[in-house]
Amino acid sequence: MNAAPDPERLAELLCDWSLEVREGDQVLVTMTLQCMELVRAVHGAILERGAFPLMRLSPTEFAEDFYRHAGERQLDSFAPIELDELRAADCLLGVYAPANTSALAGVDPTLIARAARARAPLLQARMAADFRSCGTLWPTPALAQQARMGDTEYAEFVTRTLFLDRADPIAAWRALSGRQAELIGRLSLGHEVRIEAPGTDLRLGIEGRTWINSDGKGNMPSGEVFTGPHERSANGRIRFGIPSNPRGVEIEAVELTFVDGEVVDARAARGDDYLQAVLATDAGARRLGELGIGTNFGIDRPTGSILLDEKMAGTVHLALGRSYPETGGCNVSALHWDLICDLRDGGSITIDGEPLELTAV
């Protein structure tokens, strides 16, 4: 089954494992035009489970147009219906399937940060712990191009990351979930995390914080465990070697220095203006909201999509901005930007001085 993802099998996995769609659920689906094969299968699968599919065109479909036409009102607020429906819905599926990953490359980053700030309540509603929300990805030529792969090669890669090459994908995700639970058992006892790698020596306090087992519910694919570090605990520096492409802007080699939780020095070899604009989003944007450890061995290389890259086995990631409140993290921000540090070439992560075996999961 080393082929493009089968839309029917993925729809089944999303409904039965990720979202646990139940009879009577109102299921929001945000989509682009590039994933209609999947969206049609999802529509049918939701109906088969006695639930109501509500298909919305993702704002990302016309994102470039949005910034060309939007005035103050649209940059600084949003339609109340958007929040109302998130609150009324039982679950949400967001499908990431862009036609062009660089759609926003030419947009002033301060405008993007401004719109994100205005839309923070929407992000908060989507991230609420009791809301079943899943972000997934469907292969498109744009994503393959960003990954520097051919379309077929990339589609096969995505199939592996979703465990759709396994005979029983749900069993495979259940097994990953069990192994991650064991890892969390160990991490939960820890007080201090230290990340060491070329250009990196950073300490973070995690005592008493809750680790989340990201096993294909909130993201599909997933394969990570994460928590919210103590907001004032980060000290040292870190170099994020994996490129980041927030909204299609290419950012490379971000280096951050932290003192008592706050970024005191920041630079990027590429995309430095974007980095500086994002740090100025709000006060929380200069502090960490998340520490995550990737465990998905189906993801063996970065491909430019954060959804996949941050799950790569042998990497850790830190997010600037908003914490997931269920971790115990308290950082509040309109920003949540994951940056990835590759440990596969001489790096390490230690918990209270004990190295973590990254091949354990």
Add this chain to the structure above:
Amino acid sequence: MNAAPDPERLAELLCDWSLEVREGDQVLVTMTLQCMELVRAVHGAILERGAFPLMRLSPTEFAEDFYRHAGERQLDSFAPIELDELRAADCLLGVYAPANTSALAGVDPTLIARAARARAPLLQARMAADFRSCGTLWPTPALAQQARMGDTEYAEFVTRTLFLDRADPIAAWRALSGRQAELIGRLSLGHEVRIEAPGTDLRLGIEGRTWINSDGKGNMPSGEVFTGPHERSANGRIRFGIPSNPRGVEIEAVELTFVDGEVVDARAARGDDYLQAVLATDAGARRLGELGIGTNFGIDRPTGSILLDEKMAGTVHLALGRSYPETGGCNVSALHWDLICDLRDGGSITIDGEPLELTAV
């Protein structure tokens, strides 16, 4: 300008004439995949007016799938979010642009009537007098095929129906509106309408009822005046010579006999089972909800789309089912099915014995 409709010009006409989009409006847009050129232009035009575009995939996109997968719950109810957003929205644009006008041809008509009955509150909310709602049409190969035209020929035809071949389309719609207002001035004084044509001699009471000037607001294109006849007034028979294609089912030569407002005999040369199923929707489905007179000379032939056919100059149409309450009509039903009688070949409509000049508008 005898060409395909220009999406930017149509978007402008829809926003400024049909919907009168104002700053801060929440504008629902229901779309299919066949009209993305228009939808993109509409998205930009809504933003330019300071309003919020909310793009939804129309349930018609996967309508065949719906009936394949839906169970009792989905046939007999709907997602509350659908009604909530109609109530919260300031206006709604529905774009009719099917990929296949026969998508539902193989679906059991009693299922279609059942789902329509369950969704009656949504129809009611969309038809509410104080809700700015517009249904428009975008040319697709399926619509051209149904019209027995080539794609380019059909697109040019649609341009003419929209008055987008005029230098100033809004001025043209304003002129039509004025001429229809004059016609209504005369109709409003009438007591009884008589429709005569081959196979047709029907009398309807209209005294005291309000005539609506359909001048491109609720429908674009439009060009009709309509009212709700008295529910018990219809007596006689009528033959609807223009074929009807509700949900892709081909219905030809419907003949209805009325006694005191109720259908006592009904037959169709083609699609009779559908006709009978629809009449059984509810009690209101056997009574009339609307009498309309077409005035759009850009529509010079039937093309199988009710949105256009019912506006054809030289025709009258009657709807079985729900009245528009603003007419004074009181019929309540989950159904609203327009059927068209062609008067261009020897037919006539008289008001209290005075023939109406159908070339007047």
